[in-house]
Amino acid sequence: MNLALAVLVDGVVYSSWLFLIAAGLTLIYGVMKILNMAHGSFYAIGAYSGASLIGVYFAGGNPPWASYLLLVGAALVAGLIVGLLIERGFLRFMYGRDEVVMILVTYGILLILEDAIKLLWGVDPYFAYQPYTLLGRTKIGGLSFANYDFMLICVTALVALVLWWSLNRTRSGKILQSVIHDREMAGALGVNVTKIFTITFVIGAFLGAFAGALTAPGISVVPGIGIEVIILAFAVVVIGGLGSVGGAFVGALIVGLSRALSVHLYPDGELFVIYGVMGLVLAFRPQGLFAIAGARKI
């Protein structure tokens, strides 16, 4: 019983975290057809911004509750700056290239950002544990869980809801969906694709940075965290079907729960399980679970 509970809670917490990271990645791919390797760096930048600001904030003896707003604010600013800088300053000159070439382009951006992070924040770890410990822990059935993790689940649910609502229930969301479905047609019908691209990229960058900022209090922020995260996010979006936000949600749940199962039953299989599940899904559904159907040649 306790085991099932632990697996369930850990799994859902991990899934929430995965979805936060993967949502931006899959959104950018869906709209722009760019599999953005630099997404991991957005995550890292968000984590560093959050952690360093939290450190300064608590050192100044400010009211603790507002530190959560600070995390959100840090992610917003970081996402906006990095997203705009990369999309407007560089990426837009590369549009129209092959999807594989775009992977390499974003790989180059990732390499640059990794060192930019080291230059900005140094190589020593940052700790921003206060928001994490502040919320305390809850005992359920003899097991102790961090309340911060429950908050993470709620925030993810909120993000998922907002994404779903704005994609399906708003005018701009419908326009975005039309671009996801058929970019040329949408362009022909007068949708300003350039503007949509910029907005999407910034939102995606924000989501990546937001995931990082929210994670920062629970970990020690060190160089290279983005590199680890990006491949997890890839696994999630590939399982769900590239470009599908709903797919990323399901993919995150699948990966999160199977990892939690493995961690509790067979800890050595932790990483193996994630990619094993990915291989299994792709062997039967090569396009992922919720792929947006593509047209075939001739």
Add this chain to the structure above:
Amino acid sequence: MLSKNQIFVVAAAALMILAGLVMPYWFSFLVTVALAKGLVVLGLVILMRAGLVSFGQGLYYCAGAYAVGAFSDYFQTDNVLLLVLVAIVCGLVISSIVGLLLSRYRDIFFAMFSMAFSMILYGVLVKSAALGSSDGFNVTKPSLFGWAAEFNGTNLLSYWVAIILACVAGAIIWRYMRSPMGMTGEAIRENEIRVEYLGVSVQKIIYIKYIIAAVLASVGGSITAMTVGHIDPEMAYWTTSGEFVFIALMAGTGHVAAPLIGAVIFELMRTFAFQLSPYTWQMILGIALLSIIIFLPNGLWSLTDKFKKGAN
């Protein structure tokens, strides 16, 4: 009868082998590791010529290295010929299974899926206590039937083996690229449908190319293991595979020599950049990568074409 090119290659190889006796150890070490990576990239180039970019050649690089490490440890052997052979068999076996699945994929799916497989190996190795977990383990220095080729206190055997293997592999792949099988790769990149309608299974050809690339990568891994004397799961991590893609892109796919020479340039660049500024060498690589994609999409080797045209 040897052609002019063949004589040139044999002479260059002989010169390099002799030069090993006088060059500083750090340089022969660098060249050995570079050629090992060059072999991996050579395999990647074969795939790239068919329009497929693998972000997972680290799988075979690492598997070849671990095969050498485990085999030499278990059977207490340091015979270089045997160890390279073990790596080849290892690459062959894994790729003939994984390739069945991967040959169905193209474009980014191929790239992502190949990356996933290398990460599976990484995930397994990191947690395998018997294989040293994330620290890896040490590999013995090779010998040729007991002869370690010691000169001035340095072991030159793996350097020589690397040069010979690079030349042999280069020559074989050079012929391969000009053969109908090799050229069909180009045809697949350009138009898969036409190839199918010309009566050939595209999937089968990609499968074969994938295996060739995997064997080259595992040979590269075996050389690295014997040269460095230490292996760890990092060899299967996706950034290692990314490095191979980087070298292939930088060097270009126009000629078999490109990845081999490109790998040496890359290692030199990396060594000096890392010494000059350890915190910005990745940035330098990133900027170089973007510049090449923008200004030299066919890699450094395409400069030789421009040079030739200019001379005529």
Add this chain to the structure above:
Amino acid sequence: MTALLETRDLAKNFGAVTAAADINVQINAGEIVGVIGSNGAGKTTFINMVTGYLKPSSGQILFDGKSVIGRKPREVMRDGMCRSFQVAQLFPELTVMENVLIAQSLAEGKNLSFFSPMHTPAREEKARAILKEYEILEYVDETIATLPQGVRKLLDIAMAMLSNPKVLLLDEPTSGVAIEDKFDLMTTVMAAVKKSGAAVLFVEHDMDVIARYSTRLLAFYDGRILADGPTGEVMRDKNVQTLVVGHHLDMDELEGTNNA
């Protein structure tokens, strides 16, 4: 005499849409058959089914006595059925010579050599002879991407013919080709095909081209075969004229071109 290519009650549905139904056709060796029909009438679906690219919903396809269904285009091609494409399917970044050499080496057998060079004097000589036959030898060293549409079409057909097929399917061989070049192109192709003795099925919109080069005509309408018979007869058919061609055909003028 048994037919070379035969379909029995062939049908294809895409969901609720019927793309083909009740298709019964027999093609004999050496026949030159035109195929007409408005867009969406089922011509390309028909070609895609007989070459093994599309699996029919029901019915049979027999080629040279063997069933096509369930086999891949490459297997059907090895039995002697080749096709050209509405949009020429070539290797755009390679030269004309390389295109032909690749097609030649693949046509030689499915076990490709790993080690012997693709460029051999014998293959190159044959390639030049073929290019000459199709009157495109002057482009031999050009890259496909730089070639005019008509040349690409001819090369596409030349490559399909390399394996000496028994049946050649041409999907709109003159589409995208300038009006003044259409007859030249068809004359070149037909001369080469006649020499090989292959049966030809060609989909075509231009009634002048149909009248001049086909001896038998299949008219598709709404996924079915509306008429099948000697070209002149089918063209005179009132149903064909109203439903397929869309206007009255001046038969005297057309037959004049046929006999010329």
